[in-house]
Amino acid sequence: MTAPRSTEFPTPPMKQTKSMRIFAEAAESLGLHPYISASANLSETYTNPDGKTINQCMYCSFCERFGCDYQAKSDPLITVIPTALETGNFEIRTHSNVREIAYDGNQSDGVYFTDTRTGEDYFQPADIVILTSYVMNNTRLLLQSGIGDPYDPESETGVIGKNYCYQVMASAQGFFDEQFNLYAGAGALGGQVDDYNADNFDHSDLDFLHGGTIQHTNTGIRPIATNPVPPGTPTWGKEFKEASAHYFYRTLSLGSQGASLPYRYNYLDLDPTYTDSHGDPLLRMTYNFTEQDRNLAAHQSARLTEILEEMGANEVVSNPDIGDYNIMPYQTTHNTGGVIMGADSETSAVNNYLQMWDCENLFVVGASAFPHNSGYNPTPTVGALSYRAAEGILSYLEDPRPLAE
Numbered sequence: 001m002t003a004p005r006s007t008e009f010p011t012p013p014m015k016q017t018k019s020m021r022i023f024a025e026a027a028e029s030l031g032l033h034p035y036i037s038a039s040a041n042l043s044e045t046y047t048n049p050d051g052k053t054i055n056q057c058m059y060c061s062f063c064e065r066f067g068c069d070y071q072a073k074s075d076p077l078i079t080v081i082p083t084a085l086e087t088g089n090f091e092i093r094t095h096s097n098v099r100e101i102a103y104d105g106n107q108s109d110g111v112y113f114t115d116t117r118t119g120e121d122y123f124q125p126a127d128i129v130i131l132t133s134y135v136m137n138n139t140r141l142l143l144q145s146g147i148g149d150p151y152d153p154e155s156e157t158g159v160i161g162k163n164y165c166y167q168v169m170a171s172a173q174g175f176f177d178e179q180f181n182l183y184a185g186a187g188a189l190g191g192q193v194d195d196y197n198a199d200n201f202d203h204s205d206l207d208f209l210h211g212g213t214i215q216h217t218n219t220g221i222r223p224i225a226t227n228p229v230p231p232g233t234p235t236w237g238k239e240f241k242e243a244s245a246h247y248f249y250r251t252l253s254l255g256s257q258g259a260s261l262p263y264r265y266n267y268l269d270l271d272p273t274y275t276d277s278h279g280d281p282l283l284r285m286t287y288n289f290t291e292q293d294r295n296l297a298a299h300q301s302a303r304l305t306e307i308l309e310e311m312g313a314n315e316v317v318s319n320p321d322i323g324d325y326n327i328m329p330y331q332t333t334h335n336t337g338g339v340i341m342g343a344d345s346e347t348s349a350v351n352n353y354l355q356m357w358d359c360e361n362l363f364v365v366g367a368s369a370f371p372h373n374s375g376y377n378p379t380p381t382v383g384a385l386s387y388r389a390a391e392g393i394l395s396y397l398e399d400p401r402p403l404a405e
């Protein structure tokens with residue numbers, strides 16, 4: 001069960017590893033609809049429409065959280081950035097920290113930035129400003145520059161900083177007798193099911209909205225960071241070492257990336273106390289999981305356990321209660337919201353071309369535009385929004401005006 005697509009992906013799916021096959025078989029026997037996840041690691045060598053060639057992935061598994069030395073991952077360093085440089089109209093000024101967007105109440109005529117190597121301040125004039133500094137700095141720079149009304153959770157007025165959402169994660173580990181070649185893999189290699197995502201399943205007896213995708217990834221296991229042992233194993237000594245060596249290749253994990261819905265008291269604003277080294281206020285995040293999130297995670301956790309048991313795990317460990325939000329341990333980097341897209345300037349910050357309602361020559365691109373986060377990775381949608389913004393920017397250059405459709 002995958003969402004309908006207007007066109008096929010340009011390259012076929014990645015290879016299916018043994019653990020991915022067992023996952024798919026178990027999911028099918030539970031009546032689910034597994035498929036191989038779309039990934040930026042390429043299954044075969046591909047030359048994109050801009051003429052940039054991306055190599056076939058070697059499944060070396062190095063890129064789980066790192067770059068690919070072999071140029072087999074479609075990241076901007078080998079795709080859009082060289083293409084932009086070739087035009088001769090693109091310059092990268094590294095170590096430039098933009099601290100404010102100039103704003104006269106209607107338009108922007110550039111940005112103020114500091115060269116972090118010399119401490120020198122500059123003004124960069126611009127006809128159009130495109131803000132692409134990730135969810136956090138998109139929100140922070142608008143607040144710092146006085147563009148758009150800051151969100152106030154008490155009065156529920158204002159827009160900048162509102163609808164901050166995260167990703168509601170659930171995970172489970174299964175301990176197996178059989179061994180898997182988990183050292184091989186690729187950064188986004190995996191299989192998934194969407195049967196418990198969005199409205200793809202019956203919610204009538206459930207106490208939450210939406211859902212999440214369920215995925216088994218084969219991304220390679222890092223030798224020090226990965227040390228799974230079943231509960232009850234001593235935390236040090238001979239027994240721990242033996243269990244650690246035994247289970248290194250006999251533990252499979254499943255995860256669910258659940259949707260995160262907006263709440264009145266989950267928001268971003270400028271910190272009244274803490275500043276950065278320039279004396280500019282830091283961004284403050286006010287956030288916690290809600291009952292909706294906890295119920296969703298508990299449901300997904302139970303589904304993960306079912307699938308792992310069907311896969312043949314001897315023992316499954318899951319965490320059905322996500323409790324309160326905490327940045328530790330690392331859960332995900334999928335932050336969204338703060339500068340949301342909408343049809344009305346009273347309730348949103350940008351229109352459907354990512355153009356600011358309050359500053360028509362400023363385009364704010366990123367997952368900051370998401371009114372809520374869905375049960376998926378955010379970046380493909382960020383890419384799609386970039387194309388949408390580019391369309392709007394080209395049209396605005398020809399005829400400067402508010403663009404909303």
Ligand SMILES: Cc1cc2nc3c(=O)[nH]c(=O)nc-3n(C[C@H](O)[C@H](O)[C@H](O)COP(=O)(O)OP(=O)(O)OC[C@H]3O[C@@H](n4cnc5c(N)ncnc54)[C@H](O)[C@@H]3O)c2cc1C
Nearest residue numbers: 065096097098132133134137333366367377378379380382
């Ligand atoms: C470890 C990790 C794993 C991830 N895995 C996945 C995944 O599997 N799938 C997925 O969909 N997403 C994943 N993400 C999320 C993904 O990286 C982001 O969604 C994506 O990079 C957002 O793109 P962006 O262009 O909006 O922001 P970014 O890629 O963060 O780019 C923002 C740029 O702006 C620059 N910048 C910021 N502030 C300023 C300033 N004041 N002045 C000048 N420059 C500034 C930054 O240096 C940066 O280069 C992952 C993130 C991390 C950290």
Ligand code: SF4
Nearest residue numbers: 057058060061063068
């Ligand atoms: S697994 Fe990752 S690092 Fe290795 S070749 Fe493939 S894309 Fe590159």
